[in-house]
Amino acid sequence: MDLFLPTQNLLQVNESLSLTDTCFLHRIMSSTVRQWERGDEGIVCPLSAQQRQNMATQSSGRIHSRCPIEEGVIHTDWGPIAPGTLVAAMASSLEPQRVLVTEILNADIFKAGISEPLMASAKQEWFEDIEAFLNTDDQPIAPDISNTWVATLAGDLAEVVVNQGPRVGSVENRLVVGSNNRWNDTYLPRDFYLLPQNASVVDWHFTDAEILAGIDGLIIANYLSQWVETRRTLRLSQIIDMYYSHEGISFNPRVKACNRQSLFNEIFRRETLLAEASKFANVLSLRQITVYVPVEEMDRISEAAVSAFVTYARKYSCIFITLPLCPRKSKPMLFT
Numbered sequence: 001m002d003l004f005l006p007t008q009n010l011l012q013v014n015e016s017l018s019l020t021d022t023c024f025l026h027r028i029m030s031s032t033v034r035q036w037e038r039g040d041e042g043i044v045c046p047l048s049a050q051q052r053q054n055m056a057t058q059s060s061g062r063i064h065s066r067c068p069i070e071e072g073v074i075h076t077d078w079g080p081i082a083p084g085t086l087v088a089a090m091a092s093s094l095e096p097q098r099v100l101v102t103e104i105l106n107a108d109i110f111k112a113g114i115s116e117p118l119m120a121s122a123k124q125e126w127f128e129d130i131e132a133f134l135n136t137d138d139q140p141i142a143p144d145i146s147n148t149w150v151a152t153l154a155g156d157l158a159e160v161v162v163n164q165g166p167r168v169g170s171v172e173n174r175l176v177v178g179s180n181n182r183w184n185d186t187y188l189p190r191d192f193y194l195l196p197q198n199a200s201v202v203d204w205h206f207t208d209a210e211i212l213a214g215i216d217g218l219i220i221a222n223y224l225s226q227w228v229e230t231r232r233t234l235r236l237s238q239i240i241d242m243y244y245s246h247e248g249i250s251f252n253p254r255v256k257a258c259n260r261q262s263l264f265n266e267i268f269r270r271e272t273l274l275a276e277a278s279k280f281a282n283v284l285s286l287r288q289i290t291v292y293v294p295v296e297e298m299d300r301i302s303e304a305a306v307s308a309f310v311t312y313a314r315k316y317s318c319i320f321i322t323l324p325l326c327p328r329k330s331k332p333m334l335f336t
Contacts, residue, residue, distance in 0.1 A: 004092065004099055004147035029084040032071045033194065037063040044184065045195060067193040076191040076244050078257040078306045080181070081213040083240075088151035089217025090236065091225045098144040101126055104283055114186040114286050121292040122282070124259070145279050148221050152214035154276035156160060157305050160204040161281040162288050165301035175301075176203035177308045178211060178316065206309075212260075215244065219263045223255060278302035 017025065073080050088296050105123055106112050126143075149155070160175055180197045183189035219335035220243060228234055231251070241251045248256030255263065277287035282298050 004097060004145075004150055027052055028070045028072060028074065029087065029108035031082055031084050031173070031210065034071065035064055035204075037065045038069075041066055044191075045193060047168050049276040056286070067195050070179075070192045070194050070204060070207055070209065072191045074209075076257065078244065078260065079212045080183075080192060080209040081216060081306050082209040083209075085152060085156070085210055085213035086217045086220070086240070087236070088223055089148060089179065089214070089221045090239070092147040092151045093221030094228065095147075096225075097147040099147065101143045101145065101279060101283060104145075110283075110287075113120060115290070118290070118292050122281040125295055127280075141265055143279055143284070144222065146276055148218070149273070150280055151222075152217045152278055153211070153273055156206045156210045156214060157273070157302075157309060158281035158284050160305045160308075161277065161298065161301045162285045163205050164203065164280075165305070166289060166291075166293060167299070170297070170300040170304040172279065172304045172311065173309045175308045177206050178312045179204060179207040180207075180209055211309075211313075216257060218267060219255065219260070223249075223252065223266050227251070266310065271311060274302060274306045279305060 041068060072082055072084050074083055080090065105126060106117070111119055121271070141154050146154075150158075157177075160177060164175050176197060178197075180195040182193055182195070184191040184193065192209070194207065197203075220239065223241070227239070227249075243255065244257050246256070246258070281302055282293075282295055283294055285298065
């Protein structure tokens with residue numbers, strides 16, 4: 001969205017890439033889920049008759065697959081990642097923006113398609129809160145949102161808040177963060193199956209691939225502007241190739257996927273994730289649901305969602321450390 005990452009149209013994609021390349025790039029960068037029943041579920045994800053009956057959710061005459069396929073995921077030695085999230089994080093870090101919530105609510109590109117009563121309720125609550133705050137003796141600070149956090153963990157966590165919160169409430173253990181998943185083949189991984197975590201519903205609002213890409217994106221974003229400043233010819237492909245290698249970034253070898261846990265712990269602050277996810281969830285809800293949810297209730301759901309994320313990350317340590325681990329000594333990698 002132009003609100004979070006202004007575009008300059010410096011590159012004409014249609015002139016630079018063939019139709020095949022464009023379609024491939026679109027597929028690998030898009031976070032989508034093939035949710036409908038395909039007919040091969042009996043082979044790739046067999047379930048009992050009772051489980052099948054519980055999961056047979058009808059929608060417009062179609063049945064949801066009990067093991068949907070997540071698109072836009074690639075296999076790495078350090079877990080599956082969503083490259084769209086990774087690239088979005090890198091792009092936003094090179095054009096850092098803190099966008100005012102009031103600016104978003106007033107933007108025509110955002111208001112398009114949102115009902116007037118819904119927008120009126122949102123504006124009334126946000127502007128009244130800001131006005132009340134400005135009338136205090138404290139230093140006025142208008143609420144804003146970081147585009148880098150929106151592109152990574154806060155953006156995906158806001159989807160959990162908006163899509164699951166109104167259904168299950170602000171209860172941490174009822175919000176689904178992460179995913180139960182597996183590749184179709186360990187030798188030639190192509191299809192990435194999402195399996196139910198609670199034997200009845202498959203939620204894909206914040207999958208493992210998106211979590212890992214969001215973490216890696218935040219890590220790289222923390223260094224990228226400095227790298228580009230000192231190395232003007234640095235390319236996107238070089239950064240990704242070096243980060244997902246045993247050697248790491250050649251001019252900063254500590255930065256690499258196998259060192260994910262240590263690097264993330266240095267930059268992660270729970271209160272920052274909560275603040276960014278909560279504010280973006282309030283904005284996102286206007287686009288994805290038809291009933292206005294008050295800010296106070298959205299904040300409670302956001303608190304529960306952040307707790308669910310932290311709990312999931314701690315319980316499943318493979319989110320941070322996945323084999324193979326960083327070698328004690330690595331060969332130097334020349335930068336070209």
